[in-house]
Amino acid sequence: MGLLDRLATRKTEPDVQPRLSPSADDPVFATKALRKFLSCLTSRESPVLVDLGPVVGSNVSFFGEQLGCKIFVEDLFADLDRHVRAGTLEALPAFFKKRFPQEAGSVDGILCWDLIDYLDRAAAQELAGELTRVLRPDGALLGFFGTAQAREARYTKFIIADEVNLKHRSYEAARGRQAILLNRDIIKLFAGLRVSDSFLLQNNLREILFRKPA
């Protein structure tokens, strides 16, 4: 696993051209972990979902109408942008500490997307701790982690096309990705969770599904 990780980080360009969606120019990439994440949610009735990304109407409809989720939209990318622009990044860990109103163990699933890549170590550690706290035992967290250094300061909206495909829609950001995390760093970050599944996509994105031990 370590060897594969190291090999993957040498890539600087995606070696696979994404398909273009027929309805828009957003590239569509396959996802393996999303289906497993969904199956974690469907095992419970009226699951509670926290989405850390910007609001995406079709995702809200997907989770709300098809899965019957109660969805909390917590756009932490917007929070991060605000702190970057205000020059208060050092206050971000403390901000994350108070950010989530959810009770401990009350959330069935968390869509973390690739947020961790954009955070400094201290903020990422605090956020991971908070996410672990609010997740219920056997709950699931889906995270994406880049394996190549990005050149632009842009975030990505992940739009669910179906359970095995995600549209990637980029938009302007106040900062780019920070240091690339190795698998062991990620595992250490989410020390309270266990890695259930990990996939390395050919577009240089790692998908990791965490579960909270029951």
Added chain:
Amino acid sequence: MWKRDEAVRPVSGGQPVAAAQPPAPAPAGNAGSRPETHHLMEKDIVNIGKSVVIKGELNGSEDLTIEGHVEGTIQLRDHVLTIGPNGKIKAQVFAKAVIVLGEVTGNVTASDKVDIRDNGSVDGDIISPRVAIAEGAHFRGSVDMQRKGAAAASPSAPKAATPQPAAQQPAPQKQEQNAPQRVGA
């Protein structure tokens, strides 16, 4: 000629809306967009102009468009509430359908649909069987899509069967060129 934004018809101050009931409500999403229908729509839709500030409880039995400021509670249980581009609401909202083009701070409950349009903004929790959020809209809060009709259903009504989620339906493997490699855990 029409000056729809300057008047409050027939609302006044914080008093409940009590206009004549229209025979058939016009589609609120098209309010003001077609001049040839203004005569008809003026009878059908109450409009709170952008210079109007209301604090208190707003009840009504017809469709309502708000371009002004409202603080308190808005109840249009069987009708459509449209928050216009200039509308600013700090209120708990209960309606059949809510269309947001302006700003809403507060919880929104709709028995049919909540529609946040481009540049619309909602800070609060939404309870509605259908929710549409446009690209460019702002939303912060939670969304609880109860089963259709659940918002208006009596507590004794039987719970609707949970539809089979797409995630449980078998889907053929595709897109081999971008197929992920499992690297284990």
